Amino acid sequence: MNKFGIRFSFSTFGESHGVGIGCLVDGVPAGLKIDEAFIQAELDRRKPGQNEFATARKEGDKVEILSGTFEGLSTGTPISMVIYNTNQKSKDYTNIKDIFRPGHADFTYWHKYGIRDYRGGGRSSARETAARVAAGAIAKMMIAELGIEIQSGIIEIAGIRSENLDFDYVKNSQIYTLDKNAENAQKAAILEAKTRHDSVGGAVLVKIKNAPIGLGEPLYYKLDAILADAMMGINAVKAVEIGDGMRSSRTTGATNNDPIKADHFTSNHAGGILGGISNGEDINVSVYFKPTPSIFIEQETIDTHNKEQHFSLKGRHDPCVAIRGSVVAESMAAIVIADMLLLNMGRKMSGVKEYYFKK
């Protein structure tokens, strides 16, 4: 499957070392102002080669809109976008042509399809996430017109937590951390792993602000379920929490229930979702990334002939993928919210009548 979403949906195409990657976004209402510079700025946040905490690969990631817009507005037709691959070093991968890299999708793709593009992981490469970011930028423009905003930042790297959650600080941080006080320790952990030719894991908090009450389609397209689906579909994500997540299973009802006042909830352990439907509070999603599988330490594996091998990787890789993964997580959150907003519009007869008969 290469598509996601029902009313606001997108599909992606392309491989890491092919001609390019791209997406086709469908269901965008006509008349949305499409700001190409914003799409590019979003891609630049994900772009590799920006500092020592990301891979040294330099990719231009220049986006080109091919369809679906006219004079700066969406036309209601599919919006397609392409990003050409420009900095591929396929020879980096010839030594692993027949090898299954531990932690990668090589083994499973080979067994599932019997053929694989080994260059940079082919379709399984996180290069594809650039296309999600482009699609997410369209979703962000749409939800912004309704006052909904999405923020994100690093809450953990190598087990070092960001205790002080300052979303304004994120843009000043090379590692997109939420906590200035934890930043040096988080950076040091990345560089220390890098020196040992190893990698570290990390986690991202995505916050959706000003979402109206009522988003989410029970029982089988619940907001929390689809957010988890969206996040788990991002490369290297191994866990997702809504609100207090796992911690809520270790507490009591008296502590965990969010008391309700006339115009707000006095706490938000639920992470803004009750019964699969948004309750008007901030929607908080924590997304946990495993350590980058490509490390430069000798590893044990097998080849396509089932022969055991010791091998060492070459190439250029992120020491912690959670950092660049944060904008991908934001993008997926925006796409889910855009989809839920459109799905929610037909929920009451009064709303349907208002749409068709209001002058």
Ligand SMILES: Cc1cc2nc3c(=O)[nH]c(=O)nc-3n(C[C@H](O)[C@H](O)[C@H](O)COP(=O)(O)O)c2cc1C
């Ligand atoms: C933004 C982003 C960048 C990534 N960059 C790399 C990378 O440079 N090297 C690498 O080995 N894995 C990278 N990954 C992770 C792999 O793509 C992923 O772990 C691999 O395809 C196996 O899939 P799985 O971890 O989801 O099972 C990246 C992930 C994300 C989200």
